Amino acid sequence: MTELRYLPDDDDVTEFEATVVETTADYVILDGTHFYPGGGGQPADRGALSWPGGEAAVVDARKNHGDVRHYVDDVRGELPGVGTTVAGRIDAERRDRLTRLHTAQHVVSRVVLDEYGAATVGNGLSTDGGWVEFEGADVDVAEIERLTNAAVDRDLAVHKAERPRAVVEDAVPEGRAQLDLIPDHVDPMRVVDVEGFDVCPCGGTHVDALGDIGTVRITGASAEDGVTRVAFDVTP
Ligand SMILES: [Zn+2]
Structure with a gap:
């Protein structure tokens, strides 16, 4: 192990x-x-x-x-x-970029859930940028970008901790994470808690405060079969 x-x-x-x-x-x-x-x-x-x-x-x-x-x-x-x-x-520079992109994905997913009630159904990232897929097709990309950067500008603390699964299931809103896909034996869970904004179980790497992300730019959007894919990038 x-x-x-x-x-x-x-x-x-x-x-x-x-x-x-x-x-x-x-x-x-x-x-x-x-x-x-x-x-x-x-x-x-x-x-x-x-x-x-x-x-x-x-x-x-x-x-x-x-x-x-x-x-x-x-x-x-x-x-x-x-x-x-x-x-x-x-490779610290590469890790830092992936960490900032990954944390930006949490913010974009939460903004889309709050604004459109749309659950994230897929996401990914590379050193070239990140993407989020969510249910529904009628979104305003400029508004997603504005709301994402508004959250980032608040520089909210990002807490990462192990929490009992039952606590996590209570804290995570419907549509924010596919908890049913995480095996039952995963308890406690590592959660990423953006203070007062979002809670999500996640095993990746994340910044310690949202301001570390930089500026988020939505670089593209497309829709197919009722799923919208938004691509984004971060700049220091
Ligand atoms: Zn994460």
């Missing part, structure tokens, strides 16, 4: 040390990691591992039966053996 050290609220850490528990030609498993292994629409982190006498680029990270595999490339020296202490360094 790899301890997911970015949970529940250390998602601003990009340098850490950990111990190797398994090494293959393709990947290294550590006892704990700050690399986000992808999921919930957010891509995995990239970065590097280094150890006495060697280093490697981490080109992908993926969960596998409770472990996180750090896929390595450009290996210098021998890959580290079991028990070796390695230093992990996440």
